[in-house]
Amino acid sequence: MSADNLTPKQRTFISQCREKWQHIGLSTERINQQHATDAVRAIYTALELTEPEIIIVDSPNTAIAYIWNLIKVDSETILNDVIDSSFWSRIYRNLHSHLLVRVPVDLQKNLHLLFENNLATEYAKLLQEQLKIQWEDILEEDFGKGVDVASRSGSNLIKNIFSSCRKPETLIAGCSYFDFCIHSLKYQQFQNQLLILEEFVKNCGWTFFFKNIAIISNRATTINIDSNNHLHGEDTPAVAFADEYTLDAHHGKINLQRKKRQLDDIAWTKLFEKMNAVEIDSWEEYKLLRVVKEGTNVRPQQFLKVTNPHTGEVRVFGVSMRFTSAIEAARWVNQRKTQQS
Numbered sequence: 001m002s003a004d005n006l007t008p009k010q011r012t013f014i015s016q017c018r019e020k021w022q023h024i025g026l027s028t029e030r031i032n033q034q035h036a037t038d039a040v041r042a043i044y045t046a047l048e049l050t051e052p053e054i055i056i057v058d059s060p061n062t063a064i065a066y067i068w069n070l071i072k073v074d075s076e077t078i079l080n081d082v083i084d085s086s087f088w089s090r091i092y093r094n095l096h097s098h099l100l101v102r103v104p105v106d107l108q109k110n111l112h113l114l115f116e117n118n119l120a121t122e123y124a125k126l127l128q129e130q131l132k133i134q135w136e137d138i139l140e141e142d143f144g145k146g147v148d149v150a151s152r153s154g155s156n157l158i159k160n161i162f163s164s165c166r167k168p169e170t171l172i173a174g175c176s177y178f179d180f181c182i183h184s185l186k187y188q189q190f191q192n193q194l195l196i197l198e199e200f201v202k203n204c205g206w207t208f209f210f211k212n213i214a215i216i217s218n219r220a221t222t223i224n225i226d227s228n229n230h231l232h233g234e235d236t237p238a239v240a241f242a243d244e245y246t247l248d249a250h251h252g253k254i255n256l257q258r259k260k261r262q263l264d265d266i267a268w269t270k271l272f273e274k275m276n277a278v279e280i281d282s283w284e285e286y287k288l289l290r291v292v293k294e295g296t297n298v299r300p301q302q303f304l305k306v307t308n309p310h311t312g313e314v315r316v317f318g319v320s321m322r323f324t325s326a327i328e329a330a331r332w333v334n335q336r337k338t339q340q341s
Contacts, residue, residue, distance in 0.1 A: 013184050017176040024202050025172040039199040040214050053213045059241035060206045063215045073318035081211035082164040095193045099181050115176040119229050120169040164208045168201040283326040304329045
């Protein structure tokens with residue numbers, strides 16, 4: 001059996017599935033935080049993992065910044081606790097393999113081609129490429145200052161971080177295919193497995209999964225495309241997020257120049273607000289902030305936020321919980337800088 005044997009009704013349903021999942025996976029609506037939290041919790045339950053602490057931020061860039069600060073505090077724990085594709089295979093690939101043995105081979109090939117979504121693939125590819133280049137530079141700079149991390153390479157570290165990331169748009173083609181097979185070819189026994197994926201794609205942006213914590217990025221607020229369905233912006237970003245992180249693309253191509261994109265003061269302020277950070281102490285340009293989440297299995301964290309009084313540049317350092325004053329934490333950070341210079 002091939003696609004030539006599909007009925008007119010089934011062919012119409014293929015178009016409906018494509019449109020449905022592209023609308024879901026490339027939505028620019030702000031996520032509902034409760035629905036996003038429930039969707040991620042359902043994934044941990046399906047994987048038989050303990051419910052994690054969940055943080056919601058405004059962009060993948062902010063998510064990586066948050067992860068990097070966790071790594072600087074405790075690199076071994078966070079890097080060893082990545083939930084990578086081997087875990088996800090229990091949901092996605094398991095569903096795929098069950099359908100493979102039921103759908104005729106010729107039809108499988110035809111359907112995969114029909115459900116390809118080049119715009120979704122392009123979105124995920126270009127955004128990750130830009131983030132990878134920018135954060136490799138930032139991480140290498142910190143390594144040069146002697147940051148003690150097991151993986152002594154910015155490129156290796158960012159690769160490890162991205163291995164934890166699940167991107168809803170990369171699931172659009174597969175979920176369209178699953179949706180069609182389940183409802184049009186009558187394989188309703190797999191409906192619940194698809195529902196877990198659908199709730200994730202529908203309610204989350206890029207999400208970084210670790211054993212004890214999940215960081216959910218909000219969706220882009222703007223996605224601009226050209227007449228050929230490529231990411232494109234003439235005098236405006238092709239993709240923009242609420243924290244002003246942007247992707248500039250011209251007819252599906254980006255300039256991968258190495259430019260550093262640290263978070264600015266506004267972005268850090270928003271992030272710490274979302275984390276319910278409490279200011280423990282301040283001294284001159286230094287603020288000691290503590291994040292404690294009650295009823296979770298994530299340890300409290302402390303950060304020293306330093307604002308350059310002349311330029312307004314913000315730097316954030318993960319510091320030990322033993323510090324109770326900003327001046328004490330600042331002396332420790334500055335002492336390390338001196339030793340490493």
